[in-house]
Each structure stands twice: as structure tokens, then as C-alpha cells.
Amino acid sequence: MIKARIVGTGSTTPKRILTNKELEAIVDTSDEWIIRRTGIKERRISSNGQGEDTSEMATTASLKALEMARILPEAIDMIVMGTVTPDRQFPSAACFVQKALKASKAVAFDVSAGCSGFLYGLSIANNAIATGTCKNALVIGAERLSSVTNWEDRSTCVLLGDGAGAVVLTPSIGADGILSTHLQSDGNFWNLLYSYDERSKIPEILDTIEGKPFSLSMEGNKLFKKSVVCLADIAASALENNGLSCNDIKLLVPHQANLRIIKAVAERLKIPMERVYVNIEKYGNTSSATIPIALDEANREGLLKQGDYALLVTFGAGLTWGASVVKWSI
Numbered sequence: 001m002i003k004a005r006i007v008g009t010g011s012t013t014p015k016r017i018l019t020n021k022e023l024e025a026i027v028d029t030s031d032e033w034i035i036r037r038t039g040i041k042e043r044r045i046s047s048n049g050q051g052e053d054t055s056e057m058a059t060t061a062s063l064k065a066l067e068m069a070r071i072l073p074e075a076i077d078m079i080v081m082g083t084v085t086p087d088r089q090f091p092s093a094a095c096f097v098q099k100a101l102k103a104s105k106a107v108a109f110d111v112s113a114g115c116s117g118f119l120y121g122l123s124i125a126n127n128a129i130a131t132g133t134c135k136n137a138l139v140i141g142a143e144r145l146s147s148v149t150n151w152e153d154r155s156t157c158v159l160l161g162d163g164a165g166a167v168v169l170t171p172s173i174g175a176d177g178i179l180s181t182h183l184q185s186d187g188n189f190w191n192l193l194y195s196y197d198e199r200s201k202i203p204e205i206l207d208t209i210e211g212k213p214f215s216l217s218m219e220g221n222k223l224f225k226k227s228v229v230c231l232a233d234i235a236a237s238a239l240e241n242n243g244l245s246c247n248d249i250k251l252l253v254p255h256q257a258n259l260r261i262i263k264a265v266a267e268r269l270k271i272p273m274e275r276v277y278v279n280i281e282k283y284g285n286t287s288s289a290t291i292p293i294a295l296d297e298a299n300r301e302g303l304l305k306q307g308d309y310a311l312l313v314t315f316g317a318g319l320t321w322g323a324s325v326v327k328w329s330i
């Protein structure tokens with residue numbers, strides 16, 4: 001049975017660091033509150049004209065992943081990009097990436113699945129490779145959340161950041177690769193996290209951002225409780241589906257929305273925090289980009305070796321959530 005394997009990872013984040021201290025000047029918050037309730041110390045914010053638009057960051061991350069994979073852009077058949085902040089409503093941000101990479105053979109499209117966009121994309125590309133529809137695929141998660149943040153809402157603006165990550169997939173006939181992907185959605189809870197029509201006022205210290213004509217609203221506490229249950233449940237079924245136990249998992253790579261959520265999920269799965277990848281303190285919640293950025297950093301730090309099992313878990317607007325078990329192949 002053919003499946004896809006990951007042969008390259010790449011990521012990028014904007015240069016501009018926005019610290020919790022700086023946020024104290026924008027909304028009624030404190031460094032202490034943000035760290036205690038979320039684990040976030042700083043986040044990266046894209047600047048206009050610096051190659052940090054969603055598709056530009058996606059292109060940078062993709063080039064790094066392609067370089068590691070030693071695959072040329074012309075050999076890519078599919079570009080799938082998870083994003084809720086494409087450069088434009090249409091065409092897709094993936095098409096801008098295709099143009100920038102000169103990946104002329106690729107079919108390119110975006111996936112809108114909230115923070116789960118990358119895992120949804122991974123599942124689509126994995127299935128396309130398994131059925132022989134495509135050979136080499138680029139799966140990206142990229143966001144410019146700063147452009148849809150309500151900078152007057154302290155309950156959300158302290159959480160979000162910008163960045164991009166990507167992986168290159170090729171066919172595997174061996175034991176390694178993407179062993180399974182598990183996706184779920186529940187539209188009944190759409191109103192826990194959604195966009196609404198209102199351009200937010202960009203604070204003076206962030207005047208390098210051009211806001212989009214919509215903002216983001218979130219019922220954080222309800223979402224928190226729901227996400228712990230959904231993440232733990234889908235991760236447990238992914239393990240069971242592959243006949244694995246928590247002890248087999250070398251690294252849990254969770255969506256980075258809140259350190260307390262990550263710890264609660266790890267505890268439910270009985271995976272010690274030493275085997276959980278956390279970088280939320282540096283980037284905050286970058287939606288679709290959190291998992292591919294974390295995966296790239298873990299890979300480059302040598303935390304995953306060939307044959308290790310990684311468990312990816314995600315949760316986001318929709319509601320959407322998902323998990324994937326990967327037998328590492330780089």
C-alpha cells in the first residue's frame with residue numbers, strides 16, 4: 001500500500017517581535033497574565049513590503065522544505081495550503097506560491113479549516129499520493145493573523161501571531177510515512193470562533209500592518225474546554241487505529257493555542273511534557289502554521305529520527321479537529 005512520507009520541512013516567521021510588555025501599552029493586560037494563562041511570551045508580526053504576506057511567508061517556508069527534500073519545484077504536482085488569512089479572497093494563496101516557486105505542473109489550492117488547515121491539507125495530499133493521483137506534494141500552513149486581529153480585544157489580541165511552515169511529501173512503499181490521518185468537524189459550534197465584518201483599528205506601534213475588512217471573535221473559555229476533550233479523544237483514536245500506545249510516541253506535536261490546553265491533553269494521553277513539542281512562548285497561536293512550524297523546528301533540532309513515531313493533533317474554528325500518526329522518514 002502506497003502512502004506519503006515527509007522528506008523535507010521548512011518554516012519562517014516575521015522579523016518583528018511583539019512582546020507581552022508592548023501589548024500592555026495597547027490593551028488592559030499584563031505580561032504576568034498572558035504567561036500564566038497562555039504560556040505566550042512574544043509573537044511575530046508581519047510587516048508590509050517585507051516579503052511577509054501570507055503567500056510570501058508560505059513561499060519562503062516551502063523553499064526551505066524543498067531544499068531539504070532535494071526536490072525541484074517543477075517536480076511538485078500538488079500545492080495544498082491551509083490558511084484563513086490568504087492574501088486575497090481569491091485567487092488562492094496557494095496559486096501565488098505556485099507562481100513564486102515556478103511550480104508549473106502543480107495543482108494549487110487553499111483549504112479553509114481554521115487552525116486545522118495544515119492537517120486537513122496533509123490528509124488530502126496523503127490520499128492523493130496513496131491513490132496515485134499525484135507523486136510529489138507540498139503541504140503548507142501559513143497565516144497573517146495580525147491583519148484580522150481586533151487590537152482592542154484583550155481576550156484575543158494577546159494570543160495570535162504570524163508565520164508559515166511547509167512539508168514536502170513523496171510516495172513511500174516502506175513502513176515509514178503518514179500512517180493515518182483522522183479529521184472531524186462540527187459546524188454546530190461555529191460561533192465559538194468566527195470572523196465578522198469589521199476592520200479593526202491598528203494601534204500606532206503596529207502601523208506596518210494593513211488590516212483586512214474583517215476581524216475575529218472567540219469565546220475562549222468554551223473553546224478551551226471543548227478543545228481539550230476533542231484533541232485528547234482524536235489523538236487516542238489515532239493511536240488505537242495504528243495499534244500504538246502513548247509510550248510508542250517519540251514526540252507529540254500539538255496545535256499551539258494555549259500551553260494549558262497542551263498540558264491537559266498530554267496529561268490525558270499520559271505523554272510526559274519532555275516528549276511534547278512546545279514553542280508557543282515564541283510565536284503564540286499562528287493557526288494553520290503552528291504544526292508545520294513546530295514540526296520543522298523539532299526536525300532541525302534533531303528531536304525526530306528515522307523510524308520515530310510523531311503524533312500531530314489540531315483543533316480550530318469550524319469547529320474542526322484532527323490527528324495524524326507519522327513514522328518519521330527524514
Ligand code: UT7
Binds near residue numbers: 030033115221315
Ligand atoms: O486555536 C484555536 C482554538 N483556540 C483555543 O483553543 C483558545 C482557547 N482558549 C484559551 O486559550 C483561553 O480561554 C484564553 C487564554 C483565551 C482565556 O483564558 P481563560 O482562563 O479561559 O480566561 P477567561 O476568558 O475565563 O477570563 C478570565 C478573566 C476575565 O476577567 P474576569 O471576568 O474574571 O474579571 C477576563 O476578562 O481574565 C480576563 N482577561 C484578561 N485579563 C488580562 C481576558 N483576557 C485578558 C488579558 N489580560 N489579555
